[in-house]
């Protein structure tokens with residue numbers, strides 16, 4: 001049932017460039033998809049492990065800069081030592097960007113998860129600020145506030161197969177769509193594995209999770225690495241699509257956008273960031289024709305507060321509950337215990353909140 | 360001091376050696392020493408606030424002792440984190456919440472089975488058949504664990520929605536899933552009615568037959584007297600007696616402590 005619904009939705013999105021001729025709308029959808037991807041990565045931390053990263057844009061921006069610089073090439077002098085890098089293909093850049101962001105996720109995770117909660121939030125915010133300052137001040141590498149222009153568009157293929165350069169909006173749309181589907185499948189597999197269960201267990205009740213042998217640091221760091229790498233991947237896509245990046249990419253508002261997407265869509269559900277991403281990716285375009293940017297942001301705030309007030313768990317869990325109301329399965333996990341084929345959307349075990357304090 | 364009778368000449372599996380715990384000025388445990396032997400069922404009893412839960416916390420790595428050491432199967436537990444202690448086969452339940460309330464009973468047990476699998480990350484992400492098979496096997500084990508404690512009919516219910524007695528059973532199932540060789544149960548029958556308690560006693564008997572070593576904290580004296588090989592009595596953080604149920608029942612110091620401190624069901 002759910003699989004069929006997902007495939008239908010996917011089929012619908014695959015047809016969009018066929019009938020949507022307006023390039024500006026298509027552009028909006030590409031950017032929406034990229035931020036959706038970032039929101040999906042944030043959801044891995046915020047939704048499944050319960051750790052709030054308010055510096056998530058750092059991973060996004062690092063992915064963007066690393067991918068851009070890898071494919072542009074650069075020459076810098078570090079401690080009197082000249083380092084010259086010749087341009088590499090954008091696709092390699094994309095992977096390097098994801099790896100670099102994943103590595104940062106690892107370091108942040110190792111550093112911050114010793115003490116969690118508010119401390120983690122502060123560490124991530126500071127991290128984003130440090131990275132922003134570096135991008136602003138290391139002019140030799142990043143061009144500073146002057147931006148890094150001329151980033152080559154994504155190129156796919158191998159020597160033997162020939163190359164395809166994604167110049168058009170429709171091509172980029174399909175590439176981003178493919179990455180989203182792939183990422184969705186990977187996150188789904190992770191969430192429904194012992195890895196995902198360990199993360200959810202830590203979120204729900206850390207003391208109890210630890211008592212059955214789950215290592216806090218191992219699984220939280222793993223989530224941070226994944227989350228960072230995926231955000232970096234999104235950043236890389238962004239850089240090669242927009243083809244110019246500057247330190248503004250690190251602005252706090254971008255993190256806030258991701259958080260809003262996750263929370264309104266439903267944190268800790270697989271579909272949540274997709275739904276939230278669509279709403280808050282498309283809303284600006286709809287609103288733009290009526291009101292100025294400042295008013296827009298106020299409206300987003302109001303919209304988010306409304307959604308969270310009416311549906312505290314987010315849109316996706318509310319819809320699921322509504323569907324299950326009449327259904328036979330009242331399984332709170334949405335996937336049941338039958339050893340047969342289990343389908344579910346990851347709201348399995350994905351109920352928010354945390355309980356601590358055993359004695 | 361070792362008055363073990365149930366086990367003959369076996370080496371202790373768990374040794375608590377001169378352990379003391381202080382919270383600021385409060386001495387929760389002072390100089391505690393006792394052993395538990397392989398396959399034994401030992402009860403740790405004492406009035407409220409005697410330090411029983413604190414002893415569990417020390418043994419399972421949740422609380423650093425101020426002094427002293429705990430040894431399990433010849434390994435010192437000093438400095439080990441709780442999940443590492445669990446990794447050695449020493450698993451506990453909690454006096455209060457011992458289950459994931461919002462998660463289904465079945466998934467609770469799947470979480471408990473964490474220690475049983477070590478899937479490869481890439482295999483998981485690629486959805487390899489090997490990991491799928493491992494997951495299937497894990498689900499089968501989860502069913503077995505549920506059947507063992509007798510809550511398989513509620514597999515799909517949220518843990519927190521179970522009747523109280525079944526919640527306690529789920530707590531034990533969660534701990535059992537972690538494959539303990541020694542199981543520490545903190546007041547598992549508190550809040551259970553008589554029939555639930557007798558069902559629980561049957562479960563304990565089955566676990567003993569499976570060779571599990573059990574350390575039990577419990578206020579239900581008839582049950583403790585009935586099932587224990589040995590009883591360790593704690594009062595104000597100090598061990599005042601250690602012996603068979605008969606010895607404990609006739610120990611004047613224990614009687615005095617229990618008449619002085621109001622213990623439920625004593």
Ligand SMILES: Nc1ncnc2c1ncn2[C@@H]1O[C@H](COP(=O)(O)OP(=O)(O)OP(=O)(O)O)[C@@H](O)[C@H]1O
Pocket residue numbers: 382385386387405406407408409410411412413414454
């Ligand atoms: N984290 C803590 N900080 C300060 N004092 C504590 C802490 N944990 C326990 N205590 C104190 O240590 C003493 C022993 O507590 P403990 O919980 O071990 O008793 P208990 O024997 O399990 O009692 P009960 O039968 O009520 O469960 C009590 O006086 C308690 O108030």
Ligand SMILES: [Mg+2]
Pocket residue numbers: 411412413454
């Ligand atoms: Mg206690």
